[in-house]
Amino acid sequence: MSQVPIWFERKFEFSFPVELHPNLSARLRGTPARLEEALRGRSHKVLIRKAQDKWSAQEHAGHLLDLEPLWLARVGDYVAASDQLTVADLKNRKTDEANHNARPLEQILTDFRAARERLLKRVDELDPLLFARAIPHPRLKTPMRLVDHLYFVAEHDDHHLARIWEQFGQKHNRWVCLGAGKRSYLGARASAWPPPKIFSHFFPPRCSLVSEGSSRRIFPWELGGPD
């Protein structure tokens, strides 16, 4: 069960001053680096692993890339003084159909970095007065200033980064148990005490949670109960 709040249930209140727009641009500019830090160096297997039919880490990254044209179109809405911001595809079909798991990770990361640069270049070129212009958001029905929309995009970035980190955290845990007086390296995915039933035939079950992928050798005296 994810601890990250459901995106479509988020409520937004915008009361910060419009002058914060350079800070929000800085936050948006940092997302490619944070995404790269989260994903690079991990095995392909870990990157494309889907938990409970949800998106894999690589699909979350691909989804961020998929949404860049929408964010760019919405900046255009502020310039054109549209009646409403461009509508998003709430079913995220683009991401489901893109098969991001079949693409090289580096391609997704490079494309996202380039797309985000394009978005910020566009924002940088705007007349500062435009940041205060407000247009209704089609789903939330509330007027959003351009500066609010930058905040909205930054929060959306963080939402998916949080899901990525959460997935890696869950996958990283595995139980190692000692049974019948000898070391037994048994693993099962779990994230909380008590260990899964599979270990119940060990008496006494002495288990600890270790990081999957850690090559550190675990000694019998390190295998204990919960801390």
Ligand code: NI
């Ligand atoms: Ni999303």
